[in-house]
Amino acid sequence: MDNFDRNILRHLQNDGRMSNLQLAEKIHLSPPQTLRRVRTLEEKKIIRGYVAQVSAEAVGLGVMAFVSLSLDREKFRNVREVERSIMAFPDVIECHTISGDFDYLLKVVAPDLKALSQFLTDRLMQVPGVAALRSMICMEEIKPVSSLPIA
DSSP: OOHHHHHHHHHHHHOTTOOHHHHHHHHTSOHHHHHHHHHHHHHTTSSOOOOOOOOTGGGTOOEEEEEEEEEOGGGGGGHHHHHHHHHHOTTEEEEEEOSSSOSEEEEEEESSHHHHHHIIIIIITTSTTEEEEEEEEOSOOSSOSOOOOOO
């Protein structure tokens, strides 16, 4: 990646709906060269996709929680099955493997505390291989999803 590619990434992170012509003008390349570079970044999976950032509260998801999850060591050989189960829950909007006392950190959304509790108890804890959960309720989102700091 060169400076043009980094510049493309910076601009598209701020406005993924920017037209190729607008992008070309901002990075000082011709539109065909710019489009070629964007397509290459997409093919290499450097650009993974384009999304609209939606307000969770505006669509009725007023509760966000971070959930630490531990696996049952006896069932650890089925870790990929557990991961597939976690990925299938639309309530789980992020999932990361982590170091420390827990195996995964999940970001979960729900309409309210009761719905969150039901999801954790009736669905997530029922996944074979899940040994323990610890949830932390997000009181206020200070810095939502943001652009990567591309040098």
